[in-house]
Amino acid sequence: MSTGNMNLTLKVWRQKNNNTKGALVDYKLSGISPDMSFLEMFDVLNEDLINKGEEPVVFDHDCREGICGMCSMFINGRPHGPKDLVTTCQLHMRSFKDGDTIVVEPWRAAAFPVVKDLTVDRSAFDRVIAAGGFISVNTGNAQDANNLPIPKMQADAAFEAAACIGCGACVATCKNASAMLFVSAKISQLALLPQGQPERYRRVQSMVAQMDAEGFGNCTNTGACEAECPKGISLENIARMNRDFATSKFISEETV
Amino acid sequence: MSGFGNAFSSSIGKKFIMGITGLFLILFLIVHCFINALIFINDGGLTFNIGAHFMATNWLIRAGEVVLFIGLLVHIFQALRLTLQNQKARPVKYAVNDGKANSKWYSRSMGLLGTLLLIFLVVHLKDFWVVSRFTGIPTVDANGHEDLYAVMREKFQDPVRVAVYILAMFSLCYHLLHGFASAFQTLGWNHSKYNGLIKGFGVWYSIIISILFAAMPIAVYAGLIN
Numbered sequence: 001m002s003t004g005n006m007n008l009t010l011k012v013w014r015q016k017n018n019n020t021k022g023a024l025v026d027y028k029l030s031g032i033s034p035d036m037s038f039l040e041m042f043d044v045l046n047e048d049l050i051n052k053g054e055e056p057v058v059f060d061h062d063c064r065e066g067i068c069g070m071c072s073m074f075i076n077g078r079p080h081g082p083k084d085l086v087t088t089c090q091l092h093m094r095s096f097k098d099g100d101t102i103v104v105e106p107w108r109a110a111a112f113p114v115v116k117d118l119t120v121d122r123s124a125f126d127r128v129i130a131a132g133g134f135i136s137v138n139t140g141n142a143q144d145a146n147n148l149p150i151p152k153m154q155a156d157a158a159f160e161a162a163a164c165i166g167c168g169a170c171v172a173t174c175k176n177a178s179a180m181l182f183v184s185a186k187i188s189q190l191a192l193l194p195q196g197q198p199e200r201y202r203r204v205q206s207m208v209a210q211m212d213a214e215g216f217g218n219c220t221n222t223g224a225c226e227a228e229c230p231k232g233i234s235l236e237n238i239a240r241m242n243r244d245f246a247t248s249k250f251i252s253e254e255t256v
Numbered sequence: 257m258s259g260f261g262n263a264f265s266s267s268i269g270k271k272f273i274m275g276i277t278g279l280f281l282i283l284f285l286i287v288h289c290f291i292n293a294l295i296f297i298n299d300g301g302l303t304f305n306i307g308a309h310f311m312a313t314n315w316l317i318r319a320g321e322v323v324l325f326i327g328l329l330v331h332i333f334q335a336l337r338l339t340l341q342n343q344k345a346r347p348v349k350y351a352v353n354d355g356k357a358n359s360k361w362y363s364r365s366m367g368l369l370g371t372l373l374l375i376f377l378v379v380h381l382k383d384f385w386v387v388s389r390f391t392g393i394p395t396v397d398a399n400g401h402e403d404l405y406a407v408m409r410e411k412f413q414d415p416v417r418v419a420v421y422i423l424a425m426f427s428l429c430y431h432l433l434h435g436f437a438s439a440f441q442t443l444g445w446n447h448s449k450y451n452g453l454i455k456g457f458g459v460w461y462s463i464i465i466s467i468l469f470a471a472m473p474i475a476v477y478a479g480l481i482n
Contacts, residue, residue, distance in 0.1 A: 011351075024351055077354030103352040110345050175355065175364050176342035178267075208266055217345030218267045218338045220366060221438040227358035236446050242268055243444030249263035256261075 004033025006093060009101040010045065012057055018113045024103065034094035038081060039064060039071060041093055059118040066090040066230070069165030072172070073118055074105040079169035079228050087167060087230045107168050109177035111214045124214040125166050125182060131210035132203035133186045135195050148194050158192035161185045163231040170225035170233070176217030181225035183211045184241035185233045191244055201248035205256040208245055270338055275439035277331040282436060282461070284324055289468050296471075298481055301405025305397050308404040312388055332374065339367050362430035363438070369431040376424035383411050412476035421473040429466035436461060 007030045015022025029048075032041055039061050046056035062070035071088040075081035081091040096102060104118065112120040150158075162185075170181035187204055190196030196203070219238060226235045248254070263269050291311060294304040311317050355364050362369060384407065387393060393402040412418055436458030440446065445454070475481045 013351075022348075074350060077350065077352040078357055082357075105350055105352070108346055108348050108350055110347055173358060175359075177345035178342075180267075205261070208268055209262065212262075212267050215345060216267075217342040218271060219442070220338075220342075220363070221434070221441050222359040222363040224355070224358040235441065236448075239441050239444045239446030241444075242271070242442060243446075245266075245268045246272065246444060249260055249269070 004031055006032040006034060006098045008032055011103045013105045014117055015114050017116055032093055036093045037089055038091040039089050057118060058116040061089060064089040067165060069167035072107050072167055074107060074172055076103055079172040080230050085230055085232055107172035109171050111216050112168060122168050128183055128207055128210045129186060132206035135190060135199060150193060154192050158189050161188035161237050164233050165231055169228050169230060173224045173228040175222060176220055178219045179211050179216040180219040180238045181233055183207055184237035187241050188237040201252040202254055202256050204241060204244040205248050270334055271442045273330060273334050275442035277327045278435050278439045280327045281331060285465055289465050292472055293468055295481055302397060302399055304405050305401040305403060309401040335370060363434040366431060366434055369427045372427040373431060379420060409476055412473045418473040418477045422470050425466045425470040429462050432462035
């Protein structure tokens with residue numbers, strides 16, 4: 001696998017578990033191919049470590065094709081590295097230069113405790129979804145698609161919000177570790193469609209309350225989340241969530 | 257008031273308060289800047305003193321002044337609360353964090369810019385507000401109004417004070433550059449047909465208001481206003 005010619009210095013965050021302190025550890029790698037993905041480069045590192053009898057670096061990954069949202073490295077100060085609109089697994093070593101030093105850290109947020117090394121516990125996101133990121137209908141036969149006419153613009157906006165893979169890059173890059181982009185995408189994908197209307201204002205209250213309970217920070221509209229999101233989720237979703245939140249608190253008579 | 261629940265204590269609610277008080281302070285700056293710009297009429301401060309006299313004596317303005325101070329204090333208090341919470345949301349900092357790759361420095365430095373403005377405000381209030389409301393303005397002008405204009409001319413003979421005011425206006429400009437559009441976004445006023453207008457107006461507002469304010473001490477110090 002290592003048939004390339006890149007020499008790299010990695011500074012990787014090593015942390016045994018959430019109760020111990022971590023530190024950056026230096027590793028030298030040679031013979032890295034520019035065609036490798038960033039995770040394949042980590043596979044090479046881990047094979048080296050295993051051969052030397054050391055603990056391999058624990059990191060999250062699953063599909064390795066940019067759609068599952070599992071990979072989560074903070075690379076040289078940016079989530080998913082220097083490229084826009086890609087996840088770490090879709091980042092390739094050709095985006096780096098021979099001789100580079102690359103600093104790799106886990107997502108850092110109180111709501112995302114480190115499990116080990118570069119792996120963090122993102123179940124806070126699951127709990128936010130469980131608080132209201134769904135519609136309550138009994139399943140059955142699929143309806144005729146024309147039963148619910150949806151304007152194209154509306155459908156597109158909902159689809160764009162639904163592209164969120166829940167990787168947590170927005171939280172990782174936000175100076176306040178705020179989860180507003182994630183939560184707003186999950187609210188918007190339903191708020192924009194007719195099926196989401198019955199629970200629209202109940203949903204925004206429950207999900208925002210859960211987001212706050214998880215200990216995420218508060219949004220200051222720096223726009224870093226939108227810039228770093230591998231799926232290009234727009235800040236418009238945050239404005240929509242804020243609007244819905246105001247409506248739910250001051251206009252809707254339903255309280256949660 | 258039952259049923260509002262955590263309307264203002266939730267993260268979004270707290271941001272609403274920041275946005276509303278911020279927009280209120282933005283409106284105040286327009287009034288403040290307009291009255292102060294009367295010095296540029298260059299009539300020995302007669303018009304300016306009429307404006308200052310009105311602002312100091314009209315009961316509606318005085319009541320508004322109380323609301324203004326409350327708005328300012330709420331803006332500051334809420335900012336402190338939010339900042340402390342935000343720091344708690346990331347207890348372990350990044351060793352390397354490339355903020356400039358994804359956001360403007362002033363959007364990440366609102367707390368610092370705001371603190372500089374607060375320090376300036378203490379100086380500024382002591383310079384003019386305390387004098388005009390409490391310790392008294394020593395002289396009157398030809399119309400018999402308190403001569404705040406003379407106080408201002410005297411204060412702006414000091415180059416250090418002029419420099420402090422100019423630097424503060426840089427802070428103000430950058431604070432507003434982020435704050436203006438940010439308040440609209442926080443309040444959910446995001447609309448594809450108006451976003452350009454809000455952003456564009458915000459930039460022009462921030463620059464013009466800061467330049468106008470900064471021009472006052474400069475003009476007085478340079479002797480352009482008599």
